Amino acid sequence: MAWIQLTLTTDDEHARQLGDILMANQAQAVTYRDAKDAPIFEPPPGEIPLWSQTLVTGLYPAETNLAPILNNLHKVAFLSKPLQYKTDALEDKDWEREWMDNFKPICFGGRFWVVPSWHQPPEPEQPYLLLDPGMAFGTGTHATTALCLEWLTEQDLTGKTVVDFGCGSGILAIAALKLGATRCIGTDIDQQALRTTRENAKINGVADKLEVYLPHEMPNIKADLVIANILAAPLIELSKVILGYLKTDGPIAMSGILQRQANDVMAAYLPRIEFSAPRFQEEWTLISGLCSGRVNN
Missing domain, CATH: 3.40.50.150 (Vaccinia Virus protein VP39)
Known part of the structure; x- marks a missing residue:
């Protein structure tokens, strides 16, 4: 199955909220990555660290129409205006096997x-x-x-x-x-x-x-x-x-x-x-x- 990734940048305060928004808008999975290569060595016990600037990526089937999803994201108050985002196509491969x-x-x-x-x-x-x-x-x-x-x-x-x-x-x-x-x-x-x-x-x-x-x-x-x-x-x-x-x-x-x-x-x-x-x-x-x-x- 082929996929498309939709990636946006936000701060650590809103990263989890943005991930929840992507999941509510049909994302099959969400990942978080460091946007500025800033290491985090010691998160609080029981917590998953997020960076001051975090890349939040939603994974969608390749045939997904992103237009209504992007329209919803335009309405999110804490995201930049105009909306800054990136999409990447992922080749069809056996991800579980890999x-x-x-x-x-x-x-x-x-x-x-x-x-x-x-x-x-x-x-x-x-x-x-x-x-x-x-x-x-x-x-x-x-x-x-x-x-x-x-x-x-x-x-x-x-x-x-x-x-x-x-x-x-x-x-x-x-x-x-x-x-x-x-x-x-x-x-x-x-x-x-x-x-x-x-x-x-x-x-x-x-x-x-x-x-x-x-x-x-x-x-x-x-x-x-x-x-x-x-x-x-x-x-x-x-x-x-x-x-x-x-x-x-x-x-x-x-x-x-x-x-x-x-x-x-x-x-x-x-x-x-x-x-x-x-x-x-x-x-x-x-x-x-x-x-x-x-x-x-």
């Missing part, structure tokens, strides 16, 4: 694989996790997730209990179970993340070992290991909460941290955590260490 081809099995630590469900595990004798890209963050392709998976492959998880703080898709919790942990407790502020984690646990045959909770529902537990791949600000703000889930001498790893933020995050966990050297990938950092049990004087 999207799937972009995702390949990825190996971490030389022994653990994350495998899209439409692929066969490259080395089925090694532990692997079946995971498809979806709404919740965490497919193994982002540097922060990759750093956490590499770290997990280096831990002795046999018989251990793990807390995954900010579980997203469940990728880290399920990986820990596949690598030998016997119980994992995941928590997230997003109900969609909890649903996705449960579904991915079922797909991977570990649903009986994985529990998920909203933060206020978390059980009183001391885990053998804690991993938290969220963002620097909540890692700092919630340091006492996160540390409360970790046994003395237990390892902890945290990511979702820009390199320039690493020292501030570590300071929030001193002297309780004896940190190892940080790890870096692209602009991102993983910090890790052992819980010493010491407290501030």
Whole structure:
């Protein structure tokens, strides 16, 4: 099927509203892109970032008559007058197939694989996790997730209990179970993340070992290991909460941290955590260490 794209520019305050207007005017899908190549590194927890100038694109079947749609857009008060827009024809191709081809099995630590469900595990004798890209963050392709998976492959998880703080898709919790942990407790502020984690646990045959909770529902537990791949600000703000889930001498790893933020995050966990050297990938950092049990004087 051939398609046509209709793209307009607006500010972050009106981008979502414009997307809703396009959907109400027959768009089959809407996407948001940066209009000025301005990076956003740390959106608020649970929110999808938008840029100060955002390209909002509606996707329409090629045979769509855009004239009445453009007429409706001319009436939108926050859009420029005269209306500025761009249309692009998209060739007929199997978009789903092309999207799937972009995702390949990825190996971490030389022994653990994350495998899209439409692929066969490259080395089925090694532990692997079946995971498809979806709404919740965490497919193994982002540097922060990759750093956490590499770290997990280096831990002795046999018989251990793990807390995954900010579980997203469940990728880290399920990986820990596949690598030998016997119980994992995941928590997230997003109900969609909890649903996705449960579904991915079922797909991977570990649903009986994985529990998920909203933060206020978390059980009183001391885990053998804690991993938290969220963002620097909540890692700092919630340091006492996160540390409360970790046994003395237990390892902890945290990511979702820009390199320039690493020292501030570590300071929030001193002297309780004896940190190892940080790890870096692209602009991102993983910090890790052992819980010493010491407290501030």
